[in-house]
Amino acid sequence: MARHVAQGAQAPRGRTGEPAELWPGQSVALLKALHILTRDGQLNADSRRKLKQVLHLAQLIAPALDWAFETRPSPVLADLGAGKSYLGFVLYDLYFAKRECGTVVAVEARHDLTETCRRIAAESGFDRMRFVESAIADANVEGGVDVVTALHACDTATDEAILFALRHDAKFIALVPCCQAELAATLEGMAGPLRQLWRHPIQRREFGAQLTNVLRGLFLEAHGYKVRVTELTGLEHSLKNEFIFAERHQRANPVARAEYLRLVEQFGVAPGLLKPV
Numbered sequence: 105m106a107r108h109v110a111q112g113a114q115a116p117r118g119r120t121g122e123p124a125e126l127w128p129g130q131s132v133a134l135l136k137a138l139h140i141l142t143r144d145g146q147l148n149a150d151s152r153r154k155l156k157q158v159l160h161l162a163q164l165i166a167p168a169l170d171w172a173f174e175t176r177p178s179p180v181l182a183d184l185g186a187g188k189s190y191l192g193f194v195l196y197d198l199y200f201a202k203r204e205c206g207t208v209v210a211v212e213a214r215h216d217l218t219e220t221c222r223r224i225a226a227e228s229g230f231d232r233m234r235f236v237e238s239a240i241a242d243a244n245v246e247g248g249v250d251v252v253t254a255l256h257a258c259d260t261a262t263d264e265a266i267l268f269a270l271r272h273d274a275k276f277i278a279l280v281p282c283c284q285a286e287l288a289a290t291l292e293g294m295a296g297p298l299r300q301l302w303r304h305p306i307q308r309r310e311f312g313a314q315l316t317n318v319l320r321g322l323f324l325e326a327h328g329y330k331v332r333v334t335e336l337t338g339l340e341h342s343l344k345n346e347f348i349f350a351e352r353h354q355r356a357n358p359v360a361r362a363e364y365l366r367l368v369e370q371f372g373v374a375p376g377l378l379k380p381v
């Protein structure tokens with residue numbers, strides 16, 4: 105899928121006196137409330153990186169939002185492990201605010217972050233944003249969800265996001281996984297010739313993350329999704345840069361399921377939450 109901008113938004117271009125990263129029409133007041141922009145409207149190095157990631161993701165999922173607004177009477181996007189909800193707020197501002205339907209639901213385990221986000225949403229008049237204080241594993245959105253996003257959801261929270269998407273029959277899933285510790289820890293004790301691949305801690309961490317994401321992709325394919333894996337932004341913006349984009353096109357794919365099982369058998373490890381049915 106080529107870079108694409110949803111009908112509700114426009115391509116990134118700077119505005120006079122404002123950082124060039126901003127999209128036309130993007131709310132400066134919102135970005136200040138989120139502390140992405142300083143009080144005098146500037147970006148520091150950290151917020152520039154975060155804004156870049158969020159806007160790249162906003163652009164990459166635009167076709168999913170176009171589809172949702174064209175085919176659903178009131179589309180629902182769920183952002184999981186939302187943190188300060190930068191992504192949810194920016195998506196609402198760019199795609200939802202100017203329409204009269206559609207909801208953004210942010211799921212976050214931390215009470216303080218959820219409360220702050222509720223306040224910012226109320227002050228911004230974003231009345232179709234909802235904030236659910238919950239573990240992703242326990243969250244349920246009545247009526248289903250069309251698009252799921254999870255940007256840097258820690259470790260196995262990305263797997264919880266995958267199961268949430270399946271539970272809610274999401275058509276599109278956009279994941280940018282975070283640090284990945286689970287498989288690295290299991291690999292440490294594994295014997296056999298393949299162990300040379302993860303002999304040193306840094307190799308275990310990298311290989312564990314690589315294997316986890318490969319298995320995540322296959323798991324989604326086994327559940328009938330078409331999966332594309334690309335990079336989100338340049339590595340200079342974040343080391344956690346793998347973008348997994350899945351679109352459901354059938355109910356199941358037995359070939360992908362068999363590949364998943366073959367890989368799990370070969371390496372002897374699998375993400376604990378991703379049990380093939």
Ligand SMILES: C[S@@+](CC[C@H](N)C(=O)[O-])C[C@H]1O[C@@H](n2cnc3c(N)ncnc32)[C@H](O)[C@@H]1O
Pocket residue numbers: 184185186187188189190191211212213214217238239240241254255256257258261264282
């Ligand atoms: C690294 S931050 C990323 C936040 C945000 N998505 C972003 O990119 O700015 C991960 C967030 O996920 C939340 N989190 C981690 N595990 C979670 C879980 N299982 N359920 C809900 N939230 C979780 C953390 O509290 C934290 O706010």
